[in-house]
Amino acid sequence: MAAALTAAQAGLIGCEHCGLLVRAASADEPGHCPRCGSPLESRRRQSIERTWALVIAAAICYIPANLLPVLGTTTLGSTEYDTIMGGVVFLYTSGSWPLALIVLIASVMVPLGKLIALGYLLISVQRRSSSSNRERTRLYRMVEFIGRWSMLDVFVDTFTVALVQLSPLMAVSPGPGVMFFAAVVVLTMIAATTFDPRLIWDAGGEPESRIG
């Protein structure tokens, strides 16, 4: 793909806050916006480092989110705890495989997919890969879009806990896994916004010293 001239290459920076297009003071120190005084950034500061940190944190949380129970069901004195995978297996064995599939996709595959996608974007940017930039941008947009919808399990959990309180006959309580699950969702959402998609296109042009 032919690389178009970027604003950075032209020594120009758009103020992210008031939208003023200014000439950068220098390539290394873009300076401040003369109109609103905000610091100018050609690319989001430390985008890759921050995104990596958040992706790694999300990946760490992903393990206990799947190992710890997310839901405790108390029926007449005996309490059972279910993990996400336990719930998927239960739904599948009890015959409702479409539901099992939905839970599997929304709760296991999507968070994992987001982590892998962000990791791939980060690595490809760091390696200055210039191929399939368009696809990578599309992937990034998907990750950003999906972010708020992968809360499905946390939603279901919250609703169930709020609705099913027929104590002492039956009660439902959240398990510790929910916290980690929410953490994965929130961290990947922040990571998606921290990642600067402009970096994808930088690789095609001149070497960028401001990355990182």
Place this chain on the structure above:
Amino acid sequence: MADALDSNTLPQATLTPPRRSRISAIWLIPLLAAAVAIGIAVNRILNEGPTISILFQSAEGVEANKTIIKYKDVKIGQVTAVELHQNYSKVMVTARIDKHAEGLMVEDAKFWVVQPQVTLSGVSGLSTLLSGNYIGFEMGKSSKPQRHFTGLKVAPVIPIDQPGREFELTASDLGSVSVGSPLYFRRLQVGQVMTYQLAPDGNSVSISVFVNAPFDHFVSAQTRFWNASGVDVSLGDGGLDVRTQSLVSLLVGGIAFATPSSAVEPAPATADTTFVLYADRATAMKQPETISRHYVLYFTESLRGLTVGAPVTLFGLPAGEVADVGIDIDPATTEVRGRVEIVAYPERLVSDMHTEQSSSAQAMVQNPEQSHAFFQRLVMDRGLRAQLRSGSLLTGQLFVAFDFFPDAPKAEVDWGPKMPVIPTVPGTVTNLEDKVSDILAKVDKIPFETIGSEVAQTLLALNEAIKDIDKAVNRIDKGVIPELKPAISAVRSAMMSADRVLKNTDATLLGKDAPGQLELRDALQEVSRAARSLRVLTDYLERNPSSLIRGKNGEKP
């Protein structure tokens, strides 16, 4: 494109001193996440209790990841796997024990499956109807840790921390006593039979009983134990004597104990004391006789009804018993007369005496010469004679009574070659069989066997029904069960009223219209009705499990 812009017209950015770049604070987030995750993992590993295995003959209602192990109603572990073992003849249950209960897993710890059970001595495990079966646990005394156990078939009778003491009884046969049979003291249940076993020589049975604290305090070295199973009807010279402990003991056997009031040393018995289990109360409470004197009596009247062991009384107080009954022919006169040999226990009379005199009387009893002389004086001066009297109203049994007949012809004790012969007077035996047959008929009418089999059958039916419910409830996992509650409470109240009646019945068993029997019958019918309705409900639930949540069709839930 670029040259269309005049870059000089664009505003110039202002420059501020550069900030030093350092490692971003953002890395605190993954560090924090890692710390929390590792913390949880470490906590899990540290709190991981031991995994144990228990071998059961059968593990009814035990499910992996569902059944829990309880001790004093507190969860101490959970079953993780249930599998067949040892040529498929046994069930191996694997369970993870909570960390806090790790110290309980010692050599002689006991496990058993708790399920609803209706027995003659009560209803147990009713809560498992709703929560499912669980594994009961009883701690051991040992301190040696163990991980592999063999489960018990039934729950142990006595919890290990139950205060009290164990005593050993020996009996000629087991009778109707079984494990769990009640132990009574003044008709109060104070313990249970723990185990029994045949003596190595096969000549006796040894029975271990447990007396709960503080009642174990009443067991002294002189305490007598007797078999309290069934109804003890004795027709002695004191009239009709009916003794029962309770209807429960009638059905499942029981043991009673008491200490004779004459016992001199009421100090509590040591734990290793062995007692004899007597057949009945009368035998148990009989005094051991230290001094016995033999006398011969001659009667000219019929001795029909006088048996060996018949009582000999003085002033109506027991003073001895008949040792031998026979006839005697005087070769010179060819006179045939009845010869009765009696054994007198003078100490018995001394124990009935006033305390101030008993010591001098005791001294006289110890000295045969002195007591003979005293006896001779009683016979000669006061007219002491032996007489046959009708003792038993029921069978026309006779007993020997000593009484004073001042008008009787003068006689004296004949200190014969072997045994002294005491003069007698003719008896006045009256037949009271009419009165007796009345009482006999009443006792006859009590349908003990029917009561027993009815109770057993009803309980069996109830147990079956409860098991059905149990299965249905287990199947409808996590169901909300509004209809089951009234049915179960109906069974419970019916059984409680049956139990109450069982407890009260023996008091009123021999009443005029025997109301206890009627009540018992009513209660039993109530129990079987409840069992029937439970069965109907179970069947309905099996066909329409959804009704648990929605209620019956056409009805509001």
